Amino acid sequence: MLRFIFADLRRLWPGAVVVVVLVALAVALGATVTLQERALRLGSARASDKFDLVIGAPGSETQLVLSTVFLQPAALPLMHGDILQRLNADPRVAWAAPVGFGDSFDGYPIVGTSRALLRDTASGVSLGRIFAAEGEAVVGAAVPLAPGAHVASMHGEADTGGQMHEGVGYRVVGRLAPTGTPWDRAILVPIQAVWHVHDLDAGQDGAAAQGHDQAPGGVADHDPADGLFELDAPLDETWGEIPPGLPAILVKPKSIADAYALRREYRLRPDTVGVFPAEVLTGLYAMMGDARSVLSAIAVGTQALVAAALLLVAVIHVGQRRRQIGALRALGAPRWAIFGIVWGELSVLLLAGAVIGLGLGYLAASLMAQAFSARQGFPLPVEFSRDDLGGLALLGAASVLIPLIPAALVWRQPPLAAMRS
Amino acid sequence: MLSLSLAGVEVRFPGLETPGLRIERLEIPAAAQVVLSGPSGSGKSTLVNVITGLLRPAAGAVSWNGTDLAALSEPVRDRWRGANVGLVMQDFHLFPGLSARENVLLPARLARVAGKETVARAVALLERVGLSRPDQPIETMSRGEMQRVAVARALLRAPGVIVADEPTASLDPVNGAAIGTLLRDLARQSGATLIVVSHDPRLIAAFPRRIALADGTVSADETLSEAG
Known part of the structure; x- marks a missing residue:
């Protein structure tokens, strides 16, 4: 048959x-x-797994997660810099790292952050070392730049009419092992450098930074010819002086109970919001x-x-x-x-x-x-x-x-x- | 080997006043060779369908060696036909894509009765009908060769009766004559009863007993003392 x-x-x-x-x-x-x-x-x-708690200024929680976890370029409202100081002093916090967005190089987002985040969350450095000076950068695993490469900084993104930061460039000193997150596409630089590139400095009144436009493609509201940025300036990550306004802070709580307590505390404050990225994504999945x-x-x-x-x-x-x-x-x-x-x-x-x-x-x-x-x-x-x-x-x-x-x-x-x- | 006895057989078609077939009495003894003829619409095909169990008459008995087909259910009639009737049709009904041997074996295989000796018999039969290439694809054969394959297929299960419906109608005279001779020789050798429907005068002339049908009834039934 x-x-x-x-x-x-x-x-x-x-x-x-x-x-x-x-x-x-x-x-x-x-x-x-x-x-x-x-x-x-x-x-x-899985990409959001590595991000426990994100603190930001009140606004769209979804946007906060999309910007911090997925590095989606968008304007985030800023919160006062002293929040970072408070979090760093909080005994329930293992570490808190500021993040600053807005610049890019060759389509790869430049993210300002701290050495703490690189030390504790990344899967390690596969090449070179992490940054130690203002002009140094570490690239994610998916960025095709080798240590020694030069990274120019552009405000916003090239295809949306970004504008070059003249005279600002980073030197790649290391490359991270793959993390399986969108941060593999990021060029990580000291947040201090991001502030200095944008003419902001610790100790300035944080409120003064509130007007800073983080929108990609928006005309930079600062003088591109920059005075504060110095290639070899040492990094101060004790946040002893009040940092400028921040779009988001990644927080690693010491325990799950601490995570819930922190989120509750920062949700109750009128000037901040705390979210678990996984939870926000659950809403999106619905x-x-x-x-x-x-x-x-x-x-x-x-x-x-x-x-x-x-x-x-x-x-x-x-x-x-x-x-x-x-x-x-x-x-x-x-x-x-x-x-x-x-x-x-x-x-x-x-x-x-x-x-x-x-x-x-x-x-x-x-x-x-x-x-x-x-x-x-x-x-x-x-x-x-x-x-x-x-x-x-x-x-x-x-x-x-x-x-x-x-x-x-x-x-x-x-x-x-x-x-x- | 099989003798046929029809009694009071009547077949009616919807919408027709007169019966399509009406036969009071017809006997065909075992091993007889009979040709059925008559104009189209005379009931030849209906008679073939009735005696092969393809069509159940409205009334009457169709007995082969005492087995009344009219009393059997459709699956039982199918099974009986497969085992006892070797059917040769005008249109061959061979299946393209299969070889001559596979075509000969197909109905037996589908009925799950094709053992080793059946397979060997298929090749022997093909040789007997004059085909030496059992694995030749059927679609590459001439019409005469195709009808030979159909004859071999009809004989595969050593049927008690061979029924051929216009076996030469779609063949040229030479091939037609050859097929007619082949059928009669094979039937004689195997002892099978042979019933052929034909309007081919040369084929009719070869048969000792000729039954003519007209308007659904037997109009003539003559037996010559000597076959031509």
């Missing part, structure tokens, strides 16, 4: 290929949506989940359409072969054998399409994830999970149940059809 099925499929190969391609594309669409959504969710969750349901519904609808179209083709095809099928019956083939041929032939095509479709979907999701990672710096894990078992079972069931319909039509067809009409 298998021999007959394969001989038949070989003879009708163009039609068989079209059926397999149709099924494969429909299945690939659904698989890509599911895999890609999961990859985005897992990838961003919204993404709705989008996914819509996409999934479209994918399922497409699959139903393809199934209906294939059913139509199968029924017409079986009708066209009435005489041939009748002849087999007349020659002594039992009806269950004919039933098996029709069912088996279509099932083989549908299952082949389903398997190829899953492969295609996986491939498409992987390629999209790769492109995404190259752009955003953190990997998207494209993987099948236990949750897919239900869907896969349904797909398999449909592949073997749908062919029962044309097979049943053949079952009912009398062998007389083979004879001359």
Whole structure:
């Protein structure tokens, strides 16, 4: 019987290929949506894992997380610099690192931060050392710069009309091991350098910095010819004097209880907000989940359409072969054998399409994830999970149940059809 | 080996006043060679369908060695036909993509009765009908060769009766004559009853007993003392 099925499929190969391609594309669409959504969710969750607590000025919590964890360029409101001092003195805090954004080099964001963050969160330095002077920079694993390279600083981003900081340049002294976060795409410099580049200095009234526009592409509201920035100036990370205004502070609490206590405390203050990035992302996923349901519904609808179209083709095809099928019956083939041929032939095509479709979907999701990672710096894990078992079972069931319909039509067809009409 | 006995057989088609087939009594003894002829619409095909169990008559008995096909269910009739009837059809009904040998074996394989000796028999039969290349793809064969394959297929399970419906109608005269001779020789050698439907005068002339049908009934049934 298998021999007959394969001989038949070989003879009708163009039609068989079209059926397999149709099924494969429909299945690939659904698989890509599911895999890609999961990859985005897992990838961003894993990327945010390393960021325990983020303190910022009141405003959009989502934006605070997107800017600090995912380094998305956007204007963040600033909070008073003494918050950093308070956090550093807090016994519940292992360390607190300021972060400053706004500049970029060659599309890679320049992030000002402290040595504490580099020492304690990064997976280590794979090349060279971490920065020790104002003009030194450490690059993330995904930045194609080697120690010794020169980094010019641009306010904002080149493709949104950024403006060069003239006379400001950093020397790359080290490179971090991969962390699997968007920070792999960052060029990390001392925050003191960022302040000096932007004409801000510790000890200035923090409030004076409130007006500083961090928006990328916004016209820099300071004199680009800079006086404060010095390549070899030593770093002061004791924050003894009140630092300038800060968009965000990354905090490593000593315990989970401390984390909740700190978040509560800084949420209650009128001038700050504390968020767990993972929690904010959960809210985002809820919204993404709705989008996914819509996409999934479209994918399922497409699959139903393809199934209906294939059913139509199968029924017409079986009708066209009435005489041939009748002849087999007349020659002594039992009806269950004919039933098996029709069912088996279509099932083989549908299952082949389903398997190829899953492969295609996986491939498409992987390629999209790769492109995404190259752009955003953190990997998207494209993987099948236990949750897919239900869907896969349904797909398999449909592949073997749908062919029962044309097979049943053949079952009912009398062998007389083979004879001359 | 199989003898046929029809009694009071009547087949009616929806919308027609007169029965499509009405045969009070017809006996064909075992190993007989009979040709059925008559104009189109005379009931030849209906009679073939009835005696092969493809069509169940509205009334009457169709007995082969005492087994009444009219009393059997469809699957049982299918099984009986597979085991006892060798069918040769005008349109061959061979399946492209398979070789001659695979075509001969296909119905037996689908019925799961193709053992080792059946496979060997298929090759021997192909040789017997004059085909020396059992693995030749069927679509590369001439019409005459195709009908030979169909004849070999009909004989595979050593049927008690061979029923051929217009076996020469789509062949040229030379091939037609060869197929007619082949059928009669093979039937004689195997002892099978041979019933051929034909309007080919040369084929009809070769048969000792000729049954003519008209308007669904037997209009003539003559047996020559000596076959041509």
